[in-house]
Amino acid sequence: MKALIIGGGIGGLTTAIALQQKGWTYEIFEAAPEYKAVGAGILLGANAMKVYERLGLTKVLEERGGHLEQLYIKNYKGRILQTIDNNMLEQCYGNRSLPIHRATLQATLLEFLQQPVQTGKKCIAVAESSQGVIARFEDGSEAQGDILIAADGIRSAIRESHIGSKGYRYSGQVCWRTTITMNLPKAEQVTTAEVWGSGNGVRASYIHVGENQVYFWFTKRLPEGAHFSPEEALALIRQELAPFSGYMKEVVANIKAAHLIRSDLYDLAPISGWHRGRVVLLGDAAHATTPNLGQGASQAIEDAYVLADCLGGNNNYETAFRQYESRRILRAHKIVNTSWQMAQLTNWKGSIAAGIRNFLVRSMPASTTKKQLDFLYQADL
Numbered sequence: 001m002k003a004l005i006i007g008g009g010i011g012g013l014t015t016a017i018a019l020q021q022k023g024w025t026y027e028i029f030e031a032a033p034e035y036k037a038v039g040a041g042i043l044l045g046a047n048a049m050k051v052y053e054r055l056g057l058t059k060v061l062e063e064r065g066g067h068l069e070q071l072y073i074k075n076y077k078g079r080i081l082q083t084i085d086n087n088m089l090e091q092c093y094g095n096r097s098l099p100i101h102r103a104t105l106q107a108t109l110l111e112f113l114q115q116p117v118q119t120g121k122k123c124i125a126v127a128e129s130s131q132g133v134i135a136r137f138e139d140g141s142e143a144q145g146d147i148l149i150a151a152d153g154i155r156s157a158i159r160e161s162h163i164g165s166k167g168y169r170y171s172g173q174v175c176w177r178t179t180i181t182m183n184l185p186k187a188e189q190v191t192t193a194e195v196w197g198s199g200n201g202v203r204a205s206y207i208h209v210g211e212n213q214v215y216f217w218f219t220k221r222l223p224e225g226a227h228f229s230p231e232e233a234l235a236l237i238r239q240e241l242a243p244f245s246g247y248m249k250e251v252v253a254n255i256k257a258a259h260l261i262r263s264d265l266y267d268l269a270p271i272s273g274w275h276r277g278r279v280v281l282l283g284d285a286a287h288a289t290t291p292n293l294g295q296g297a298s299q300a301i302e303d304a305y306v307l308a309d310c311l312g313g314n315n316n317y318e319t320a321f322r323q324y325e326s327r328r329i330l331r332a333h334k335i336v337n338t339s340w341q342m343a344q345l346t347n348w349k350g351s352i353a354a355g356i357r358n359f360l361v362r363s364m365p366a367s368t369t370k371k372q373l374d375f376l377y378q379a380d381l
């Protein structure tokens, strides 16, 4: 059996590695003409690292990423609102969360592939018959397989044409990210904090993702499509983060406007089905989420493992697709919805509302926090 994988992002690449371990043949196609070693960082949840452990990638990723001991939510004055101990995650769930540069993660996944990604291949049409499925590309070429896995991201053209959903929701927030060439003081290299401003959705964070690499992100509640040049965006970041305590100002001083990557944060309203005929959705194409739980890629990684597991144990792709969907859809949608609620919580306007919100987060019973962690990291693979 042969799979066509459309999209060479984290979801598509992980799927290819998982499928090759099940003895499947595949071809993987990416629209971009080449992979570039630019971009931001990412935090892979302990649940994603459980998948990578099973695929034999944990050691190499841990060698190439950062090492994290504590994750905090703090207010801008430095008061801790919530703590997650990464050692505790390892004890409870078997794996720790890993901060890493996206380009490093991508390069590592590419190294593990038995088939190279075919770049410059934008899929523009999919045709099915009883014999198989054909993907047609913008350059006039085509490829044939038994099934097609659409890992083509939130704006998945294959989902739009095959499943029909275009339910994009703007969260009210714009995010700017960058990787800065600098080293943090030793103590700062093993901790990270998501720091909440005094209202209006202002949040920021920085995290060591590898030698001489600091990943920084900033979000603010802003109207959809609000215009900012890179220089204006940097000025906004500097202004909003000026009252923030701790090392934030030193990090911000090293940001280069031209290196800022802007993302207007959307998700996809949960959809009722992830497959039709020989086509199945995976990752953001199936369940794009806002990044408030840091779980988008981690969920794509879980999808990849579970889909390969279902396909490996079945000669019938329809049965495999049904099993995959039923093993994944409730969990993925709960993450989308919880993350959406978090976005709305952090959007609260004004300092009084922010104070109440922070009090609620700080007063959360330990048992409630533990339940949330169990849900996120106790992945049933």
Ligand SMILES: Cc1cc2nc3c(=O)[nH]c(=O)nc-3n(C[C@H](O)[C@H](O)[C@H](O)COP(=O)(O)OP(=O)(O)OC[C@H]3O[C@@H](n4cnc5c(N)ncnc54)[C@H](O)[C@@H]3O)c2cc1C
Binding pocket: 006, 007, 008, 009, 010, 011, 012, 029, 030, 031, 032, 041, 042, 043, 044, 045, 121, 122, 123, 124, 151, 152, 153, 154, 156, 157, 175, 177, 263, 282, 283, 284, 285, 289, 291, 294, 295, 296, 297, 298, 299, 300
């Ligand atoms: C600000 C921000 C911060 C985030 N932080 C985290 C985090 O810390 N942890 C985490 O787990 N997740 C995080 N995420 C989410 C994460 O980035 C995504 O969930 C993840 O990248 C989804 O992977 P994917 O492979 O499904 O889709 P994508 O990464 O979107 O990859 C899709 C690929 O398909 C290609 N493609 C698209 N159309 C076609 C076509 N027609 N033909 C061929 N190829 C095509 C694209 O070029 C792309 O390479 C964050 C997201 C944002 C916006």
